Amino acid sequence: MKIADKETKAVDLVRRALERAKASDDYHVFISLNEANALERAKNIDAKIERGEKVGKLAGVPFALKDNYLSPEGNTTAAAKMLEDFQAPVTATAVAKLEAEGAIMIGRTNLDAYAHGGSTENSYFGPTSNAFDKTRVAGGSSGGSAVAVALDIVPFALGSDTGGSIRQPASYNGVVGVKPTYGAVSRYGVVAMASSTDTMGCFAKNAEDANLVMSIIAGQDVKDSTTLKDYWTRDLEDARPKRKTIGLIKDTLGKGIDPEVSKVVRDYADKLKKSGYEVKEIEMPILKYALAIYYIVVPAEVASNLNRYDGIRYGHRSSEANDLDEIYQKTRNEGFMPENKRRIMIGNFVLSSGFYDAYYLKAQKARTLLIQAYNKAFEEFDALLCPVAPRPAFKIGENTDDPLQMYMEDILTVPPSLAGLPAMSIPAGKSKTGLPINIQLVGPRQSDQMLLNIAAELENR
Ligand code: GLN
Numbered sequence: 453m454k455i456a457d458k459e460t461k462a463v464d465l466v467r468r469a470l471e472r473a474k475a476s477d478d479y480h481v482f483i484s485l486n487e488a489n490a491l492e493r494a495k496n497i498d499a500k501i502e503r504g505e506k507v508g509k510l511a512g513v514p515f516a517l518k519d520n521y522l523s524p525e526g527n528t529t530a531a532a533k534m535l536e537d538f539q540a541p542v543t544a545t546a547v548a549k550l551e552a553e554g555a556i557m558i559g560r561t562n563l564d565a566y567a568h569g570g571s572t573e574n575s576y577f578g579p580t581s582n583a584f585d586k587t588r589v590a591g592g593s594s595g596g597s598a599v600a601v602a603l604d605i606v607p608f609a610l611g612s613d614t615g616g617s618i619r620q621p622a623s624y625n626g627v628v629g630v631k632p633t634y635g636a637v638s639r640y641g642v643v644a645m646a647s648s649t650d651t652m653g654c655f656a657k658n659a660e661d662a663n664l665v666m667s668i669i670a671g672q673d674v675k676d677s678t679t680l681k682d683y684w685t686r687d688l689e690d691a692r693p694k695r696k697t698i699g700l701i702k703d704t705l706g707k708g709i710d711p712e713v714s715k716v717v718r719d720y721a722d723k724l725k726k727s728g729y730e731v732k733e734i735e736m737p738i739l740k741y742a743l744a745i746y747y748i749v750v751p752a753e754v755a756s757n758l759n760r761y762d763g764i765r766y767g768h769r770s771s772e773a774n775d776l777d778e779i780y781q782k783t784r785n786e787g788f789m790p791e792n793k794r795r796i797m798i799g800n801f802v803l804s805s806g807f808y809d810a811y812y813l814k815a816q817k818a819r820t821l822l823i824q825a826y827n828k829a830f831e832e833f834d835a836l837l838c839p840v841a842p843r844p845a846f847k848i849g850e851n852t853d854d855p856l857q858m859y860m861e862d863i864l865t866v867p868p869s870l871a872g873l874p875a876m877s878i879p880a881g882k883s884k885t886g887l888p889i890n891i892q893l894v895g896p897r898q899s900d901q902m903l904l905n906i907a908a909e910l911e912n913r
Contacts, residue, residue, distance in 0.1 A: 453607035453661050455511055458501060462494035462512025462556070469514035472605040479581045479603065480594045482559040483693065484526045485520045490514065490558045497554055508553030509668065515550065516600035516609035519644040520558035520567055521652075523547050530643045531575040532565040534767045534787030544641025545676070546610060546652050546669040547594050553668050561596025561609060565789040567617055567645045571851065572859050575793045579848055583625045584887055588845040591621030594655070602656040608656040609666050611713045614645045615746055616840075616865025618653045618878035619892060624845035626879045626888025627655050628662045628907070631865075634872030635680040637666070638673035646753035649746075649869040659878070663688045663901065683689045683898050688908055691901035698724055698906075699734035699833035704864055710843040716881035716889040719841050723910055724837070734833065739867050740824045741818050746866040747775035747859055748802050748815035754792075755799025761787060794855060823871045826896075835903055836894045838866050840877045844887035862894065872894045874900040878907045 456462035470487055478748060496510045508650045517523070520530045522540035529597040547557065564574035572580040572595030582588035583602035590599045596613030598621035601609050611618040613631035622629025630653040636654040644650060652669065657663035670684035700721050705714045721731045763769040763783030770782035788796070802811035841861060851858045868875040873894055893903045 453513055453657075455509075455513055456497055456501060456507070456554070457511075460512070462497040463491065463800060465512050465516050465736040466490050466556055466558060469606050472603065473600075476603050476605060479563055479583070479599055480578060480904035481580055481599050481603070481605065482516070482814070483529055483531065483562050483577055483596070485559040486525050486557050488875050489525050490556050493556045508555070509664065510550060511554035513555045513608070514558045514606050515555050516559055516561045516597055516606045516612045517547065517557045517748055518563055518594050518597045518609070519545055520612060521610060522562060522643070523557065525557065526536035526560055528560070528643070529576075530566050531563045531577055532786035532787060532789060532792070533576045534761050535643075535877065536576070536768065538767055540641070542641050547641070548746040549669050550665075558606065561594070563596060564593035564791065566754075566758070566792055567593040567612055567614060567642065567766060568789075568791045568795055570616060570858060571618055572596065572621075573848065574789050575851055576789060581848070582845045585845065587663060587847055588887070589624065589848050591624035592820045593617040595621045598622055598627060598629070598655050601625070601627045601657060608654050608661055610654050611647070612642055613651050613653055613869070614649050615750060615869045616862050617805065618655065619840050619860070619875060619890070622655055622877035623840035623890035625889065626882070627657060627877065628659055629890070630654050630662045630666055630900070630904070631868070632670065633680065633874040634902050635899060636670045636679045636874070636898075637685065638671075638676040638679050640673055640675035644757040646750040648753060649750065649755065649872070651869070658911055659904045660688060663904050666900065680898065684901060686901055688901060688905050691905040693902050693906060695834050696729045697833045698729050698731045699829055699836045700731055701836055701838040702733045702735050703737060703739050704838035708842055709839060712883045713839045713841070713843060713889055717837060717891050720880045720891045720910070721837060723913065727909060728798055728913060731837070734829055734836070736825055736829065738822050742822060743859065744861050744865040745815045745818050745822065745870055746862070747798070748811050749819065749870070751795040751799035752803050752812055753799070754795040756800045756804065758788070758792065758796055791855070819870050822867060826856070826871050828875060830896045833906070834895065835899070835906060838892050838894070840890045840892045841865070844883045844889055868894045873897060874903055876903045876907055
């Protein structure tokens, strides 16, 4: 990616990004642009360079921000009516860190409202189109950020991944998507979805760029007690896998997976072999329970996190309400999208007395078994290889009336999320019709850089 210096002006980098953003208006990538502010920041950076002052590692680099990251510039909407007019009083840690290194936010990208979804069709502001086919979905929930990078509007964009929201849109649009180890990046200042699986990551054009961005946003933060001690500190070439052993997860290549997707994954396995890796098939039958676990645990956390939208403290308040109960009911009815409501209902159901043991507790126990299965696999393998999504991007509208089918699309991305593992979505091929297909590399906790090292090595072949 281009960084501003004496020859390359930050103002030009930012202007170009803004022009491209406007030229791609019909994809509906952005909820809002940050034009005046971005140009102002760029001018300041150019002036600093002019004066010979020190500038950051990402001086003048424009980036796009998923609209669930808080910052006072513009409204943070989470693509929901509830927050349509919400101006954040604080800046998310990840954003503050990028800005401290000179990166410049040029706009806020579209998502499924509150990040609930996998297509960006659940946005209150309407869907985002796929970068390769406007009639298809961008993927989601970080659809806008993925398309912003795929269309070359910006060299990187931030997203959040709770159960696939970076990896799946990265795959649908053929860019690198990083879902880090749980706790690698502070969640402070990001609209919460499910606190035990929410992770903050990025989209980029290649593994090296992604590593640079992640090395800046990662790290311990006193404002998020689940953050890990800084470990994203090496140069990428120093993060080589020790054993060079990869497990190809057999259970993820069979029934229900598009043969074109399986082929891309098997081809990637062959490339790994040619690069000196030992690739062996592994069976992980527990994976078939991951989706059921996820759609119990995550709605439970969603229901709790969305309790705060009561129409009193901030965000939308219904103008139709006549008493306190009506304020709650009407505000929430108007402010949330149908998918948000569905999850609140499932979440409150699985947490209710009488059902808690049968659903929530059982799911958490099964989650522990899933974590143990991964731990066992990593005794033998540096990393696991599997698809990101069962098929390439589907048509806009195809799944909107069928929430269960929508949930099925998440079957391959939710397992690492439940286990808190790093998982990379890496461009690897295309379907016959020209739609991108990524592969997924999953590793032990804190092996994020090792996974990117593997991807970088294969990119360079
Ligand atoms: N598609 C998944 C879901 O709907 C993942 C969403 C996410 O990672 N934010 O829950």
